Amino acid sequence: MPGDPRPIGVFDSGMGGLTVLRALAARLPNERFVYLGDTARLPYGTKSADTVKAYALQATRLLLDQGVKMLVIACNTASAVAVDLLQQAFAPVPVIGVIEPGARAGVAATANRRIAVIATEGTVRGGAYARAIRTLMSDAEVVQQPCQVFVALAEEGWADSPATRAAAEHYLATLFASPAAPDTLVLGCTHFPVLAGAIRAVIGGRVAVVDSAETTAGAVAEALSGAGLASNAGARDAGTVRFFATDSPERFARVGAIFLGRAIDPASVTLVDLHTFA
Amino acid sequence: MPGDPRPIGVFDSGMGGLTVLRALAARLPNERFVYLGDTARLPYGTKSADTVKAYALQATRLLLDQGVKMLVIACNTASAVAVDLLQQAFAPVPVIGVIEPGARAGVAATANRRIAVIATEGTVRGGAYARAIRTLMSDAEVVQQPCQVFVALAEEGWADSPATRAAAEHYLATLFASPAAPDTLVLGCTHFPVLAGAIRAVIGGRVAVVDSAETTAGAVAEALSGAGLASNAGARDAGTVRFFATDSPERFARVGAIFLGRAIDPASVTLVDLHTFA
Numbered sequence: 001m002p003g004d005p006r007p008i009g010v011f012d013s014g015m016g017g018l019t020v021l022r023a024l025a026a027r028l029p030n031e032r033f034v035y036l037g038d039t040a041r042l043p044y045g046t047k048s049a050d051t052v053k054a055y056a057l058q059a060t061r062l063l064l065d066q067g068v069k070m071l072v073i074a075c076n077t078a079s080a081v082a083v084d085l086l087q088q089a090f091a092p093v094p095v096i097g098v099i100e101p102g103a104r105a106g107v108a109a110t111a112n113r114r115i116a117v118i119a120t121e122g123t124v125r126g127g128a129y130a131r132a133i134r135t136l137m138s139d140a141e142v143v144q145q146p147c148q149v150f151v152a153l154a155e156e157g158w159a160d161s162p163a164t165r166a167a168a169e170h171y172l173a174t175l176f177a178s179p180a181a182p183d184t185l186v187l188g189c190t191h192f193p194v195l196a197g198a199i200r201a202v203i204g205g206r207v208a209v210v211d212s213a214e215t216t217a218g219a220v221a222e223a224l225s226g227a228g229l230a231s232n233a234g235a236r237d238a239g240t241v242r243f244f245a246t247d248s249p250e251r252f253a254r255v256g257a258i259f260l261g262r263a264i265d266p267a268s269v270t271l272v273d274l275h276t277f278a
Numbered sequence: 279m280p281g282d283p284r285p286i287g288v289f290d291s292g293m294g295g296l297t298v299l300r301a302l303a304a305r306l307p308n309e310r311f312v313y314l315g316d317t318a319r320l321p322y323g324t325k326s327a328d329t330v331k332a333y334a335l336q337a338t339r340l341l342l343d344q345g346v347k348m349l350v351i352a353c354n355t356a357s358a359v360a361v362d363l364l365q366q367a368f369a370p371v372p373v374i375g376v377i378e379p380g381a382r383a384g385v386a387a388t389a390n391r392r393i394a395v396i397a398t399e400g401t402v403r404g405g406a407y408a409r410a411i412r413t414l415m416s417d418a419e420v421v422q423q424p425c426q427v428f429v430a431l432a433e434e435g436w437a438d439s440p441a442t443r444a445a446a447e448h449y450l451a452t453l454f455a456s457p458a459a460p461d462t463l464v465l466g467c468t469h470f471p472v473l474a475g476a477i478r479a480v481i482g483g484r485v486a487v488v489d490s491a492e493t494t495a496g497a498v499a500e501a502l503s504g505a506g507l508a509s510n511a512g513a514r515d516a517g518t519v520r521f522f523a524t525d526s527p528e529r530f531a532r533v534g535a536i537f538l539g540r541a542i543d544p545a546s547v548t549l550v551d552l553h554t555f556a
Contacts, residue, residue: 040329041319046433048526051318121529149441152430155324163427163448166441248326251399275553 003232007032007242008220009068011059014042015252016154016191017074018259020098023213024072025239027221030231033241034066037256038274040246043151044077045120045189052122054278056082060090061277062244069229072220073097076189076212077120080128094223101219102186102212103132107140109208110184114141116175119188121146129188143182147171147192154191157258164198176203187211194258243269281510285310285520286498287346289337292320293530294432294469295352296537298376301491302350303517305499308509311519312344315534316552318524321429322355323398323467330400332556334360338368339555340522347507350498351375354467354490355398358406372501379497380464380490381410385418387486388462392419394453397466399424407466421460425449425470432469435536442476454481465489472536521547 008028010021014037021035036059038044044052056078060071071086071093073079079097086095106115117129123146130142150171153164175181185207187193193211200209224230231238245252249269256264286306288299292315299313314337316322322330334356338349349364349371351357357375364373384393395407401424408420428449431442453459463485465471471489478487502508509516523530527547534542 040325042324046320046525046529047318051525149427149430149434149436152427156427158427158448161444161448163441163444166439166444170436170439170441247324247329251324275556278553 003235004069004229005231005235006067006069007034008070008072009063009066010035010072010074011056011063011078012037012075012190013044013077014039015256015259016189018256019190019193019211020072020074020213020216021241022260023217024220025241027217028224030233030235030238032237032239034063034068034244035241036063036244037252038246039248039252043120044075045122045148045151047122049081049126052078053082053085055274056086057089058274058277060086062272062274064090064093066242069093070220070223071095072216074190074216076102077122080123080126094227096216096219096223098190098212098216099128099132101215102188102210103129103136105210105212105215106133106184106186107136109210110140112183113137113139114180114182115184115186116143116145116182117186117188118145118147118150118171118192120151121148123188129186143175145171145175150195151189151191154194154258155255157255159194160197160201164195165201168195168198168202172199172202176207182207184208184210191259244272245269246272246274281513282347282507283509283513284345284347285312286348286350287341287344288313288350288352289334289341289356290315290353290468291322291355292317293534293537294467296534297468297471297489298350298352298491298494299519300538301495302498303519305495306502308511308513308516310515310517312341312346312522313519314341314522315530316524317526317530321398322353323400323426323429325400327359327404330356331360331363333552334364335367336552336555338364340550340552342368342371344520347371348498348501349373350494352468352494354380355400358401358404372505374494374497374501376468376490376494377406377410379493380466380488381407381414383488383490383493384411384462384464385414387488388418390461391415391417392458392460393462393464394421394423394460395464395466396423396425396428396449396470398429399426401466407464421453423449423453428473429467429469432472432536433533435533437472438475438479442473443479446473446476446480450477450480454485460485462486462488469537522550523547524550524552
């Protein structure tokens with residue numbers, strides 16, 4: 001078996017999806033990646049479903065143009081509204097979102113069957129997490145809380161600042177104060193893992209905090225081998241990432257490093273215009 | 279003199295510019311307005327100059343299509359990079375930004391000739407406020423501080439929450455602690471006036487806090503009468519506003535009310551696609 005050397009495409013509204021790319025690269029060391037952040041139009045979390053669908057279609061066309069063999073929607077908002085559409089539009093290319101893996105992680109972690117999901121306004125409004133969790137655990141009690149300010153706090157790199165603590169207090173303290181509180185919190189936005197410390201300080205150590213990065217990497221690994229698309233050990237350029245952004249490569253590199261957990265060379269980021277893929 | 283009954287066009291990346299519209303409507307009761315918020319692509323404050331220029335051109339074309347007689351760029355980021363371009367591209371239509379009026383307000387308020395400007399990353403990076411202030415007061419000492427998280431806090435309506443206080447503390451406490459601190463703070467983003475209470479709590483009562491809304495309204499009044507474009511008393515539809523947004527009218531109405539200071543009927547907001555004006 002020669003393996004399939006084509007890269008995996010990863011798409012997000014901006015830099016938050018780099019938390020997913022990080023988990024993918026760790027889990028799949030033989031693969032190479034193309035990451036696209038639609039930074040000129042972020043955030044998606046406050047935008048309507050139709051707008052996000054149109055943007056996701058353009059992003060997918062660019063990634064297919066780059067020869068990707070599989071698409072990972074590393075953005076909760078886009079996963080919530082566009083995964084089905086993209087699967088239909090671009091079959092047989094496998095398209096994997098982060099909602100179903102995130103729901104799976106939450107269901108695996110809960111003992112009292114009460115799960116809280118924090119996400120952007122758009123993800124909460126669409127209700128995709130609640131549906132995905134109830135599909136896996138029909139009697140689960142799901143509480144959804146939009147945490148829009150967390151996006152800006154994460155992009156500012158304020159992982160555990162007083163402002164982040166105060167925002168976490170505002171959004172989460174009441175929800176986790178009762179004895180019947182959820183025992184599991186799903187971070188339903190790829191920006192939020194960098195704020196996990198401040199979130200944990202507010203909700204206490206007994207609540208399981210899960211995100212979709214690890215489980216998405218697992219789902220991608222399964223899909224790759226299931227479809228015979230995996231790359232072989234020792235594949236050329238294994239572990240490399242080509243970055244594309246729709247706005248300032250300098251800012252993408254600077255803020256992206258917060259989410260990727262390592263430095264990004266601005267010269268390695270290519271500026272693209274997605275309107276040409278409309 | 280019959281007066282010129284055509285509306286004044288007001289453009290912002292989103293809802294923050296409604297603080298300027300509010301001042302315009304109060305100052306110019308005979309005029310009617312068309313307000314466009316490019317909510318599908320906000321915020322502009324983290325985007326590059328070229329991207330913001332392209333967006334501003336599209337927005338202006340839409341407003342001219344609506345028959346406006348004058349254009350007010352009620353967005354600091356777009357004013358900083360696009361006013362000259364729009365003036366040249368659309369002459370003889372008068373184009374007025376918020377930077378020069380904001381600088382004028384700061385210069386009028388300072389006694390010690392030390393002025394602080396808080397704004398988005400994009401506005402600070404471009405340095406337009408510092409240039410505009412030094413044009414008016416060549417020996418002014420200008421300190422610029424990006425306050426990106428303030429945008430999200432204002433849109434969440436957290437006018438004086440603990441998180442807003444903590445963010446204000448982070449951005450501003452050191453700057454205003456010294457005896458040689460600025461005596462004037464210019465709110466260089468149209469979102470920030472709603473956070474003035476929390477900002478004042480951190481910087482103290484002796485600092486003058488000014489924004490560009492009032493002075494922009496004054497500049498527009500002058501330009502109208504100077505160019506013979508003012509509407510007459512008793513003009514038809516005086517005081518009315520037509521709203522356009524590039525994303526969810528519902529969210530525009532809900533969040534916009536925070537900035538406009540009065541309710542907005544979602545049914546009065548028209549959804550538009552600016553790509554058709556590219």
